[in-house]
Amino acid sequence: MSDFTQHLLTTPASLAATMSALPNEGAVAFPLVDEAGCEKMLRATEQLNFRKSTPVVGSPGNEVQQDFTICMNFEEDTFLNDYQAAFEQQLNVAFELMSPQPYKTPFAFNDTAALRYYEGSAGISPHRDLVCFEGVIAILTLAGEAGFYICDDRDRTNAKRMEAKAGVMILMRGKNFAGIEERPFHFVEGVSKERVGYGLRYNVREPLDKAQ
Numbered sequence: 001m002s003d004f005t006q007h008l009l010t011t012p013a014s015l016a017a018t019m020s021a022l023p024n025e026g027a028v029a030f031p032l033v034d035e036a037g038c039e040k041m042l043r044a045t046e047q048l049n050f051r052k053s054t055p056v057v058g059s060p061g062n063e064v065q066q067d068f069t070i071c072m073n074f075e076e077d078t079f080l081n082d083y084q085a086a087f088e089q090q091l092n093v094a095f096e097l098m099s100p101q102p103y104k105t106p107f108a109f110n111d112t113a114a115l116r117y118y119e120g121s122a123g124i125s126p127h128r129d130l131v132c133f134e135g136v137i138a139i140l141t142l143a144g145e146a147g148f149y150i151c152d153d154r155d156r157t158n159a160k161r162m163e164a165k166a167g168v169m170i171l172m173r174g175k176n177f178a179g180i181e182e183r184p185f186h187f188v189e190g191v192s193k194e195r196v197g198y199g200l201r202y203n204v205r206e207p208l209d210k211a212q
């Protein structure tokens with residue numbers, strides 16, 4: 001494993017300051033990984049086997065339309081793991097710098113997903129991530145451009161746009177961040193250039209070492 005910290009644009013203190021907005025905002029966006037780091041990670045995703053997403057998921061009345069390809073919880077040891085280790089290390093220090101601490105440490109992700117939205121993709125309609133994902137949900141864009149929106153409900157009320165572009169982290173509140181159970185609605189649309197994203201989550205129902 002190589003040290004990915006050199007590619008991070010944050011410090012634990014800057015992360016802590018940014019995350020202090022999460023209880024109110026639901027999600028925050030900020031530059032996290034430099035160009036060389038994104039390039040390394042992007043090359044690692046090119047080795048993965050992507051499959052087409054199920055077009056419609058969710059219960060009747062709460063359907064979610066999704067249009068991307070995905071590869072989840074893969075075994076290969078790549079730069080993606082190095083990134084995870086470096087980011088987790090900063091995140092843990094950042095949690096401990098915050099008062100009150102928003103989530104218990106040591107915190108580690110155990111669910112990984114690489115997503116590719118082709119140019120012109122319909123994206124994903126408003127939804128909330130599953131209740132089993134706690135702490136923070138970390139969505140990093142490695143290439144391309146799309147709109148990532150936080151909103152109040154499935155009808156896109158109060159939609160707030162964040163630009164998902166290379167190197168930018170969109171950090172979203174998972175369940176129980178700062179003791180808040182409610183999770184933000186969000187959606188992706190306006191994929192103007194093929195977007196590759198890499199998501200890290202902590203699933204409380206899975207053992208911590210699953211995705212290591």
Ligand SMILES: [Fe+2]
Binds near residue numbers: 127
């Ligand atoms: Fe989501």
